[in-house]
Amino acid sequence: MNNFTFHIPTDIRFGKDQIQCLPEELKKYGKNVLLVYGGGSIKRSGLYDKIRDLLKDFEVSELSGIEPNPKLTSVEKGAAICKEKDIQVILAVGGGSTIDASKHIAAAACYDGEPWELVKDRSLVKKALPVAVVLTICATGSEMNSGAVISNEKTHEKLEINHPLLYPKLSVCDPTYLYTLPPEQTAAGAVDILSHVMEQYFQSNDEAYITDVLSEAVMKTVVKYARKAMDEPQNYEARSNLMWASTVGLNHLLTVGKGGAWSVHPIEHVISAYYDITHGVGLAILTPAWMEYVLSDKTVLRFARFAREVFGVKETDDAKAAELGIEKVREFNRSLGMPSTLTEVGILQDKFDEMAAEAVRTSGISLRAYVKLEISDVKKILMNCR
């Protein structure tokens, strides 16, 4: 088991009506709040009104319109508001995109240079405003980690900024806020959660047994409840289990003692930086293709274990079990109504060379991934996704 540090300062308030804590918690930081959110869904659901009412004694500025795959321009706008209005705490209401944008804004607000510089060199992050979260989409785990993924429209880069100062101070996770999520967002979120755990699970350190079994537990949870949450949007059991799975899935617990670079996310990040598709959709298309590509004598035991422990595959032959595991992932994605090819989402092969090169350039995929992949490998995986 590799050495590790585990230290998560985020205060999670999970469950029905936990939002009532907001006034008391936010006032610890000050009166000037920047409320960050996406489109109109929180207005339609009534959550916006509830929050404005809870914050009636605060000075609230707003930044709305945070897009999926949040853009650098939104961060720049947010940082400008923070400086102008002397913002003391940022309240992100939404899913991973809104939270990620808010984290980057929090750091950019305390930095004199261009916000993108912080993404390129995290050592420039010296200070950040506190971020509080009200979670309305469960997927990225951003509510309890220190990472944020931001897209630079000009350079086609989609990169992560990660710094201990970016942990949210507080995250309100009320599963009833997921009740109004459209089924396709529930599905994309579930695929994202599963992918996060798989990225951490498919690594070469077998000695961190406890981390592997904890990962299997979270993956089983996603498989058990994802379709149910789509069919019964107000099923509290399904929503709450998925919501906590998203948090635990990427709060560092499932990587301790292991480590190594991720494989599918870096490729997907390039695709959605070029084509702006939903992150979970990109992952659903890429994951089985990646699995098939890296399955070999060296990896077969972990693939077989994955199939048996996560999907209950009974096959005793390891090679067959491993293949069945990949089929189970395809089945799972299909059951959620996910597309299975890039062609279906309008992505043709004309930029595959460029994207494969970018995926390798912007990640550790060729150096520290479970199976190291060069540009030509990534290109082949993309070709297999047509």
Added chain:
Amino acid sequence: MNNFTFHIPTDIRFGKDQIQCLPEELKKYGKNVLLVYGGGSIKRSGLYDKIRDLLKDFEVSELSGIEPNPKLTSVEKGAAICKEKDIQVILAVGGGSTIDASKHIAAAACYDGEPWELVKDRSLVKKALPVAVVLTICATGSEMNSGAVISNEKTHEKLEINHPLLYPKLSVCDPTYLYTLPPEQTAAGAVDILSHVMEQYFQSNDEAYITDVLSEAVMKTVVKYARKAMDEPQNYEARSNLMWASTVGLNHLLTVGKGGAWSVHPIEHVISAYYDITHGVGLAILTPAWMEYVLSDKTVLRFARFAREVFGVKETDDAKAAELGIEKVREFNRSLGMPSTLTEVGILQDKFDEMAAEAVRTSGISLRAYVKLEISDVKKILMNCR
């Protein structure tokens, strides 16, 4: 899933040689350190010298001789030293007993009345010194939680004090420090870890599926590595998995969304308050007897699930699977060389009435346990342990 808060401020440094961080971390709090430890084992192992060397620029006072089932008198001594020497941070080097005593000292040092009052009424805890930990026995999870169990020799009470101010600020968990643990302590620790998870797992809320599967993951880890760590004391894989299992087993992760009072621990606490036996030994004797006593039509499904998921029992009939699960726990305890009756450890039935009454009086066992137990029930369980 029940509402919950999850907020653990402890900074865990896990792995080989993480102890090097001590000077830098401790100096955040000040120069005056109270070093708390148990018997001579850390002197024999060389750990004591290493720590004194790391702390050569600090003013170090010492409190040694913390006993298993730590006593109020030790806490009183420690609090007096803190006040006299103006201690700024407590460094606990040891297992649960040393850490628990240190936590209570940390609160008592900031309190004007008698330390035992804080145990009786935790609302009196308003402030506590920071506690740092170097873990040398893995069992209680005290390194990452806010509880401490203290024995009052005069009143025969063994009670918990639990307060958010008592989370250790820092815990150094180096599995190589377990290499010198005698096998019987390794065994008692493993039983304690398993029991902690069982206490949280055997609760009536079935909707917190994710918490249950995470619990099964930790229990499987204990079952897999406990005997191995006894047979191969320097097996890093076994030691590291058990060490992290002890931390995760009682850092709140496995109780979120569930809850309810514990069953076996309160009975064991009374036994070891009266007879000062090793906590893990008491648990090993009591656990199967408790399981048999509470197994019924109402609980059979959870017992069967436990048997299948934790011990791989293949039996499809639930009642039979449940029985096999209890047998597996007995087998596990036997494989660790644990006694199976109270008689074997010199405890006869003369105080059973008194102890049963005390277990009910000092816990929620009759009000909020998985299966509510009255004094007569506890007495019967004790009788079944003869």
